Amino acid sequence: xxxxxxxxxxxxxxxxxxxxxxxxxxxxxxxxxxxxxxxxxxxxxxxxxxxxxxxxxxxxxxxxxxxxxxxxxxxxxxxxxxxxxxxxxxxxxxxxxxxxxxxxxxxxxxxxxxxxxxxxxxxxxxxxxxxxxxxxxxxxxxxxxxxxxxxxxxxxxxxxxxxxxx
Amino acid sequence: xxxxxxxxxxxxxxxxxxxxxxxxxxxxxxxxxxxxxxxxxxxxxxxxxxxxxxxxxxxxxxxxxxxxxxxxxxxxxxxxxxxxxxxxxxxxxxxxxxxxxxxxxxxxxxxxxxxxxxxxxxxxxxxxxxxxxxxxxxxxxxxxxxxxxxxxxxxxxxxxxxxx
Numbered sequence: 175x176x177x178x179x180x181x182x183x184x185x186x187x188x189x190x191x192x193x194x195x196x197x198x199x200x201x202x203x204x205x206x207x208x209x210x211x212x213x214x215x216x217x218x219x220x221x222x223x224x225x226x227x228x229x230x231x232x233x234x235x236x237x238x239x240x241x242x243x244x245x246x247x248x249x250x251x252x253x254x255x256x257x258x259x260x261x262x263x264x265x266x267x268x269x270x271x272x273x274x275x276x277x278x279x280x281x282x283x284x285x286x287x288x289x290x291x292x293x294x295x296x297x298x299x300x301x302x303x304x305x306x307x308x309x310x311x312x313x314x315x316x317x318x319x320x321x322x323x324x325x326x327x328x329x330x331x332x333x334x335x336x337x338x339x340x
Numbered sequence: 341x342x343x344x345x346x347x348x349x350x351x352x353x354x355x356x357x358x359x360x361x362x363x364x365x366x367x368x369x370x371x372x373x374x375x376x377x378x379x380x381x382x383x384x385x386x387x388x389x390x391x392x393x394x395x396x397x398x399x400x401x402x403x404x405x406x407x408x409x410x411x412x413x414x415x416x417x418x419x420x421x422x423x424x425x426x427x428x429x430x431x432x433x434x435x436x437x438x439x440x441x442x443x444x445x446x447x448x449x450x451x452x453x454x455x456x457x458x459x460x461x462x463x464x465x466x467x468x469x470x471x472x473x474x475x476x477x478x479x480x481x482x483x484x485x486x487x488x489x490x491x492x493x494x495x496x497x498x499x500x501x502x503x504x
Contacts, residue, residue, distance in 0.1 A: 177385075179386060179468040179471060179472055180385035180386050180389065180468075182468070183385075183386055183389040183393075183468045184385070184389055186389075186393070187389045187392050187393050187396070190393065190396050190400075191392070191396065194396055194399075194400055197400070201399055201400065204399055205392075205395045205396045205398070205399040205400065206392065206395070208395035208398065208399065209391040209392040209393075209394065209395035209396070210391075212391040212394065212395060213387070213388060213391045216391070218348060218351050219350060219351065220380065220387065221351075221376075221380060222350055222351040222354040222355075223350075223354075224376040224377070224379045224380040224383075225354055225358065225372070225373060225376035225377075226354045226357070226376070227375075227376060227379060228371075228372035228373060228374070228375035228376030228377075228379065229354075229357055229358065229361060229369075229372040229376070231372065231375055232368045232369075232371050232372040232375070233361060233364075233368065233372070266463055266466050266470075267387070267390075267466075267469070270466075270469060270470045270472075270473040270474060271379065271383075271473050273473065273474055274473035274474055277474070283478070286474075287478070287482060290482070291461065291482070291486070294460075294461040294462075294463070295458070295461040295486075303437065304437060307437045307438060307441050308437070308440075308441065311501060312497070312501060315497055315500050315501060316454065316457065316493075316497055319458075319493050319496060319497060320458065320461075320493070323458070323486075323489045323493060326489070327482065327485040327486060327489055330481075330485055331478065331481050331482055331485065334481050335477060335478060335481065
């Protein structure tokens with residue numbers, strides 16, 4: 175699964191760079207260099223996040239996860255995951271493996287979807303910065319809509335996948 | 341030294357957690373380490389693709405190009421185009437706020453800019469990475485829903501803010 179994804183993705187990247195080289199050699203070099211720098215810059219964090227996930231996997235019992243975001247927790251699990259997703263801030267590279275781990279530990283699809291959606295859609299920590307650029311009304315309205323959207327989308331995702339699995 | 345601590349605070353915390361875990365159960369700690377490294381190795385090829393594709397988009401898709409596309413389009417098409425463009429823009433959202441503000445100042449529709457911000461939740465280069473962890477059904481359903489919601493959010497935001 176991952177291997178196939180990597181191969182297909184590799185081909186896409188190769189094609190885009192072939193196009194890039196045709197258009198501008200110096201800019202393609204710049205792009206490749208920028209990508210390489212990004213890779214080196216993010217690598218320590220990536221290693222740490224995967225090691226942390228390994229630790230979670232071994233040491234956190236399933237019952238704790240189920241207690242908060244497991245089946246039959248209804249509204250509580252929805253709110254918990256939305257609030258958690260809003261507060262945490264970090265690169266998406268850490269969001270997806272964390273979501274997968276939560277699923278494995280017994281969280282519902284709905285809860286994980288809401289958690290991930292609010293992670294990427296609502297920017298709690300950046301609110302002051304957003305206000306400074308767009309003003310209070312825009313910022314609060316946008317984040318409120320995004321928060322509601324994260325929950326709605328997550329519930330629909332859970333419903334659709336739940337139906338499919340049943 | 342202080343800078344180093346600050347820069348790598350997360351990595352240091354994880355390291356400390358491992359030291360603490362060692363006291364509880366050395367065998368489990370070793371297993372955690374192995375699991376983490378395998379996950380990383382498994383994901384590394386896709387991660388390399390992500391950074392290369394992101395930097396390609398960042399350099400070959402200039403804000404000017406985006407502005408040109410958005411200037412041409414109006415109406416529903418423009419808002420949908422805005423949402424789609426939002427999905428290919430990469431980088432932290434806060435870095436992009438000034439760009440969006442510029443677009444607004446240059447006369448872009450509020451609905452379009454709002455849809456772009458909404459759709460930013462989809463990070464195209466990361467899609468295969470996400471699917472590797474969560475599976476394609478999960479990722480594709482979220483994708484479609486977020487785009488639809490981004491367009492709706494654009495219109496809603498415009499309506500709510502224009503009323504006063």
